Every structure is written in C-alpha cells, then in structure tokens.
Amino acid sequence: MATIVGIDLGTTNSLVAYMDGDRPRVIPGKEGRTMVPSIVGFLDNGLVVGDPAREHLVRSPSRTIYSVKRFMGKSVADVAGELSYFPYVLREKGGVIRIQMGDKTYSPPQVSAMILKELKRRAEAHLGEELTRAVVTVPAYFNDSQRQATKDAGLIAGLDVLRILNEPTAASLAYGLQRNARGIIAVYDLGGGTFDISILKLKDGIFEVLATNGNTHLGGDDFDRRMMDAVIRDVRDRHGINVDDDPELMQTIRLEAEQTKRRLSDEPQARMTIPLPEGRGAYERTWSRDEFETLTADLVEQTMAPCRLALKDAGLETGQVDEVVLVGGSTRMPCIRDRVQALFGKTPHCDLNPDEVVALGAAVQAGILAGDNTDMLLLDVTPLSLGIETMGGVMSVVIRRNTTIPASAREMFTTSADGQTSVDIHILQGERELVTDNRSLARFQLKVPPLPAGTPRIEVTFLIDANGILNVTASDIRTGRSQSVQVKSSHGLTDEEVEHMIRDSFRFAEQDVRARQLIEARIEAEAIITATEKALRRGENLIERDEAQAVRHAMDALRAANAGEDHRAIRSKITDVEHITHHLAEVLMDATLKDALENKKLSEVRE
Amino acid sequence: MNADAPHAAAGRVGDRPRDLPMARSMCWHCQSEVPGEYFCAKCVKVQPLSKDLDYFTCLNLPRALNLDEQALEDTFHALSRTFHPDYFATKDDSEKAISLGNTALLNAAYRTLKDPIRRVEYLIHLEAGSAGTIRTTPPADLFDEILELQERLDAFRALSPDDAPERRQTLREQLRHDRRSLEDRKAQLDARLSDQCTKWDALQAGAGDDAAVRAQKDEILTAMRALLSNRTYVTNIVHDLAETAG
Numbered sequence: 117m118a119t120i121v122g123i124d125l126g127t128t129n130s131l132v133a134y135m136d137g138d139r140p141r142v143i144p145g146k147e148g149r150t151m152v153p154s155i156v157g158f159l160d161n162g163l164v165v166g167d168p169a170r171e172h173l174v175r176s177p178s179r180t181i182y183s184v185k186r187f188m189g190k191s192v193a194d195v196a197g198e199l200s201y202f203p204y205v206l207r208e209k210g211g212v213i214r215i216q217m218g219d220k221t222y223s224p225p226q227v228s229a230m231i232l233k234e235l236k237r238r239a240e241a242h243l244g245e246e247l248t249r250a251v252v253t254v255p256a257y258f259n260d261s262q263r264q265a266t267k268d269a270g271l272i273a274g275l276d277v278l279r280i281l282n283e284p285t286a287a288s289l290a291y292g293l294q295r296n297a298r299g300i301i302a303v304y305d306l307g308g309g310t311f312d313i314s315i316l317k318l319k320d321g322i323f324e325v326l327a328t329n330g331n332t333h334l335g336g337d338d339f340d341r342r343m344m345d346a347v348i349r350d351v352r353d354r355h356g357i358n359v360d361d362d363p364e365l366m367q368t369i370r371l372e373a374e375q376t377k378r379r380l381s382d383e384p385q386a387r388m389t390i391p392l393p394e395g396r397g398a399y400e401r402t403w404s405r406d407e408f409e410t411l412t413a414d415l416v417e418q419t420m421a422p423c424r425l426a427l428k429d430a431g432l433e434t435g436q437v438d439e440v441v442l443v444g445g446s447t448r449m450p451c452i453r454d455r456v457q458a459l460f461g462k463t464p465h466c467d468l469n470p471d472e473v474v475a476l477g478a479a480v481q482a483g484i485l486a487g488d489n490t491d492m493l494l495l496d497v498t499p500l501s502l503g504i505e506t507m508g509g510v511m512s513v514v515i516r517r518n519t520t521i522p523a524s525a526r527e528m529f530t531t532s533a534d535g536q537t538s539v540d541i542h543i544l545q546g547e548r549e550l551v552t553d554n555r556s557l558a559r560f561q562l563k564v565p566p567l568p569a570g571t572p573r574i575e576v577t578f579l580i581d582a583n584g585i586l587n588v589t590a591s592d593i594r595t596g597r598s599q600s601v602q603v604k605s606s607h608g609l610t611d612e613e614v615e616h617m618i619r620d621s622f623r624f625a626e627q628d629v630r631a632r633q634l635i636e637a638r639i640e641a642e643a644i645i646t647a648t649e650k651a652l653r654r655g656e657n658l659i660e661r662d663e664a665q666a667v668r669h670a671m672d673a674l675r676a677a678n679a680g681e682d683h684r685a686i687r688s689k690i691t692d693v694e695h696i697t698h699h700l701a702e703v704l705m706d707a708t709l710k711d712a713l714e715n716k717k718l719s720e721v722r723e
Numbered sequence: 724m725n726a727d728a729p730h731a732a733a734g735r736v737g738d739r740p741r742d743l744p745m746a747r748s749m750c751w752h753c754q755s756e757v758p759g760e761y762f763c764a765k766c767v768k769v770q771p772l773s774k775d776l777d778y779f780t781c782l783n784l785p786r787a788l789n790l791d792e793q794a795l796e797d798t799f800h801a802l803s804r805t806f807h808p809d810y811f812a813t814k815d816d817s818e819k820a821i822s823l824g825n826t827a828l829l830n831a832a833y834r835t836l837k838d839p840i841r842r843v844e845y846l847i848h849l850e851a852g853s854a855g856t857i858r859t860t861p862p863a864d865l866f867d868e869i870l871e872l873q874e875r876l877d878a879f880r881a882l883s884p885d886d887a888p889e890r891r892q893t894l895r896e897q898l899r900h901d902r903r904s905l906e907d908r909k910a911q912l913d914a915r916l917s918d919q920c921t922k923w924d925a926l927q928a929g930a931g932d933d934a935a936v937r938a939q940k941d942e943i944l945t946a947m948r949a950l951l952s953n954r955t956y957v958t959n960i961v962h963d964l965a966e967t968a969g
Contacts, residue, residue: 278812487810579823
C-alpha cells in the first residue's frame, strides 16, 4: 500500500517524515537538511519554496511570504496588532485573509499548500513513489477554522489529509515509541508562532490526552520581535533611519535578530552586525543573554498560566507529572528550560531533536492509520469548548473543552412564533460567557415546517471528529426525516473557492517546477564557481597551464549559461566544470594530505 | 472480558469486551445475521452500536455507583481499540461513519461514568428521567448563613483596592473563614451522597425488584437528587469565594 507521510507544517520550518519499517525517519533534502523553511518566494516566472525563498526574502521582501501559519483561519482584524512586522499587504474576503502579491491575492491555505507541495515533492523523490495521503500536524490549541484551513491546504496541494494531528500529541507518540514510557507526561511545545501544553496519560500503548491548553499567537517570532523593536529604536536614534520605511532593512534585522537569539542559547553573549543602506556603515551591538531574557521575561511567563490551567483541567498537581518533554525550536532557550523545570520540579527531556520530534510523531500516527501499528492508539481531546448562541448573546456550551474526541452532543430546537419556517443557529468556540468574546465558527439555518410555536422538534447533532473538526447534522423528530445542514463558516474558504484553488494549483504546477529547477541550478552554479575560483587560486601552480586554461573556459561557459533561463544548460555546464576540475581536485587533495602528514609527528603517522 | 489483553488488534480477531446491543440484527452491508457482534462474521464490516445503549451496559458495568475504576478504564481502552476511527482511516465512508458514531458514544459513556458526580446524575436520569432539570438550591438550614455571606461578598467586591485596607483585610479573613466552613459542608454532602450510593448498590445487588424495593430505590433517588442540588449550590459559592477572596 502507498506510504502515508507525516508532515509538520510549522510557522518557521516544515518537515516530512515516514515510517521506515518500525522507525520514523525525517526525509532530508538534496543538501541533507531536514527542515524546509516555511517561506514562499514569488518570482516573475514562478515560485520558490524553502531555502531559496529564504535568500529571496532579503532581496525582495514584498514578494516573499513567511510565517503564513499565523494567518490560518484568521481575519485581518485578528492579526491587526502585528501587521507592521510583515512586508506584505493583507486584504480580506469572506472573513479570510488574502495576501496581496502583485496583482494577485493568495489565501493562507494556498500559500501553505505551496509548502506542502514542496514537502510532497521531496518525499516522492526520496521514496520513489507518488504520495497522495498524509497526516498533518497543527498546534493543539488550533480552533475549528484553523484546522479546516489546514485541511484545505492539503486538498489544494493534492494531499488527502487523513488526520489533523495535534503537535504535542504527535511529539508524545515519538517519545512514547522510543522510551516505552508510562505514567503522566506533560508536553511543553513552544514553536515559531504557537504555544501548546498537553498533559497525557500513557498506559499499555494508549496515549490518552487529559487536557490541553495554549496560545496560538505566542512563539519564537515574538521573542525575535522584542529584539527587533530594540534594534529599530537604536537604528533610528543612532543613525536617523526609519526602519518602517525600508522593508529590506526590516527583514535583514529580523533575520539577524533570529540568529542572535539562537546564538544566545549557547553563549552568554552574542554580537550582531547589520549593514545599513546607502553606505551608511553598519549597526553593531552586543547582546548579553541576561539583557535578552529581561526583555522577554513576560513572554516566558505568559506560557505559565496555560500550563496551570491544563493541569487543573486534568485534575492533577504539578508533583503528579512523571515526565516533562520539550518540543519546538524555541525550547532551546535556557530561560524556557529553567522556567519549565521550576514549574514542574523535574528536569525536562529533550533527547529527541525538538525540531524533528513532531514530524516523527506524525509519521508514527501515519503508521497507525495505515494499519501497520496496532499497538499504539491516541485518544485526543478538543481544546476549546463548543457552544451555540442563546438568548441575550450568551454562549451555551454543547461540548466542553478537553472532552475526548470523537465527541457528539444532541440539542433540541423549536420555534418561538407560529408558522416560523426557519431557526438561525450560530456556532461558537471559546471559554467566555458572552458570544462576542468567543470565536464565531459558523452559522446555519434549520428548516422547520410551519406549525404553531413550540411544536416542531428539530434535533441537531454536533459531532467533533478525530481531527477536532465539527460536523453538523439535523433531523426532524416528528417525521424522522434528516436534513442536510449548509454550514456557512465564519472564517473559512467555501467549497467552491477550494475547488478553484485546486485547479489553479495544478495549472501553475509546471511553471513552478521550471522556476524551482532554475533557481536550484543557479544556486548550485554559484557555489561551484566560488569553489573552483578558490581551488584555482590555491592550485594553479600545481597543474599545467593548458589545464588551468581549460578550467577557466569551462567556468566562463557556466557563467554564460547561468545568465540565461535554461536550467538544463546550466546543469550541463556544471557537469563540464566538475569533470574538468577532477584532476585539479585530486592534486589539491594530495597536497593537503601531504601538508597534514608533514605537520604531524612520525610516530602518529605510524599508528 | 479479558482486561489483560489490551493489545488485541482492533477490528480484527481476539478479545472483545463483551457483546453490546447493536442497532440492527443484520449486517448493514451484506445483510447476514450479526447476533450482537461488532464485526460481521461474513464481510468483516464494523456494525453500529445501538443509539439507546446505556452507558453502564456500554462499559460492561453493573448499574452501581461504587465502580471498579480499573475495570472501567480497561474496558474503555479495549473498546477504543475496537472502534476508534484511527483503525478505519483507510476503510470506506460507511465504516468510517460507524466507527465515528460508536467511538463518540463510547467516549460519552466513559466521560460520564468516570466522574462520580456525573455518574450519579446519569443514574438519576436513567432511573427517574431528566437529571438535566436538577435545580440548584441552598441547603435549607444554611439559608440565613448564605444570605449573610452574600452580603459580605458584595461588600468586599464594592471596596476598591485602595480605600479601607483594614476593612478589606477583615472582610477577606471572614470570607476565607466562610469558604472553609462551606468546604466542610460540601465534604459532609459528599459523605451523605456516598452513603446513598452504597445503599443503592446494596439494593441493586440484591435479588428481586418488587414494589417495596422499587419504593426504596425511589426514595434513594429523591435523596440523591436533593443532595446533588445542594452540592452544586455550595460548590458554586465556594468557587465564587475562591475567585474573590482567595
């Protein structure tokens, strides 16, 4: 049977994994890197995803989309507070964000689909088969709209998403498999843009989630922004440059802040250098870890309340947690580790790579769905209470948060006026009393036969499936007839829109492939040219003049091809250069080896 | 059932917790007889559980209130391994839907019976109908006390943090004292509820269901309903007090 892959569709990076026998494995790209940056670059003749798009980001920020996960299932109003950090323009249609790129707009599921397709391609190349089915992970605290948007992204990418899986639960599967663990575990997952805490009970291969909590708008990005804000102020004060007016500089600062943050996880100090535009020199600053931690202490603290709430909902005290697991790249920050350790009074585990563990767990779940693994079973919960609007704008809870899914609830509806032919139902998600404080998921109209008030009895069944996605059905108790319910999602794409996007995605697929091949060939060509120039400088005196001349010729031909648009021509010239420098490489290798040997003591060589 | 065999492959052969009432006696797919089996013997399709299945039967437990919690969890896990949608991901839509429905019912049963209070509410609903209509009422003997307490609570809420720190402190102390005494009261209610549960279980275990037994049962159900009603009221106030005065 065809492989089902597990995909971690992250805010900052995405990964794809599969089950290799009974072991999950992350699939690397050609360069050996397992992470694909969740970045999409829009070029004149197509688009690029991942590492090439990252390069594109600094050169052409307004034509590059990153952190699109923050927009999944959201309206513009939902993200108003962070608009200034993004170099692109956001619009809205039907309650869904659309990102403006030139004269076209893209919905977040469309952009996510571009990333999914890149992962699909990578996995297909590695496994040598066509892939159509996947498990895709989402933050546990994602609401219905965000989950639905993720499913839509899969559809647009040509993937049947068999399961939307919660990230911390996925991580627990990967850990559970490795450690054969049992007892209570807490999974603390701080990623690029989201935070989750899940409390699970492990027993005999059953992974039962007791409670989950989190914040879908808190992650590594927010730590970067604290540093960015400080730098932006500095650059204005010291150099008189308004960064808000310079998107390229803004992106340079963002990337440098991210790098500096990473370095501060390993070292007590880190120096940042940011070249300023128009020959105005460079901005330099040394950050101490203490300084950075003071600046972000409240962000760390913001993760504590969800932890306590999750424990309370699970009916547990911190002391009852047997193991704590850290997931997500942001948990590399020492301040996070210390704070988590202080809360639970236990040294957290981080023996699996926090960047890869979610993808590994998704692959384990894919193995379960494929029927290859019947030892493990995951019982997850719905993170948010589901309710309906009642009189006075109050939400009445139908399915409470942290209920094991699949979960269903039945509610009876009737009319308040004689001859009334429909009842409006407004579905909500959230923990607050008032409708306006909760998330509007959808609205629908129940059709009712015209009868005296209070006579009709329509039973509506709300069913949250194993993906955490809501399904609604209704039936007339008097006639026993069921009716289909057309649910109008408040923040989602319509079926027609998704259809349209699927068609678009196929239409542009060929163009995208060409653009990607060109970009990849160019990157490789540039790397080869640099390496060959270096080799020539070091080794020209070790080879014949004719040979050096031939190498130069081949390089010129490669440069010429690289200026063109034909990736095949570039590839062919790359092969030529590789071929013709073969001898030079050998000569250099010998020379290096000789140097190395001469610099060592004879006794060492003998051994 | 064999609780020691949780690894029995779901949906395949092996241990099944026990035969539950099914929605139909014929396989929905091949129309062959399925006498209480979860999977059709002929076409191996999963069969839907009866929608009217009560939670005690679903989880293979007697209709008693002091439950063997380990058995409850084991049965839940074993049935999850039988019906969970994860094991039907590559099956056809009908089987997926049945797996979804069965699991949703199973999850509701487990959630209800796992919690001792919900368990009592559910029993009242089963035996006497409509537990949903249990009103929250204060215990009669606490009526005056609770009125005074509500006044103190209002007075405390009306004080701004800045003025009258001493009065604030005094009130806070009083409210904390109120909370402790109500928590004691709640413990008493729990103990009385537990007594009623034990009485119910004894009656349930005994043979016969004549009019006298039925009358005794009704008496217990009425008593439990009153205790639950008081308990919810006290719990709400304790919660308010904890939120307001710590």
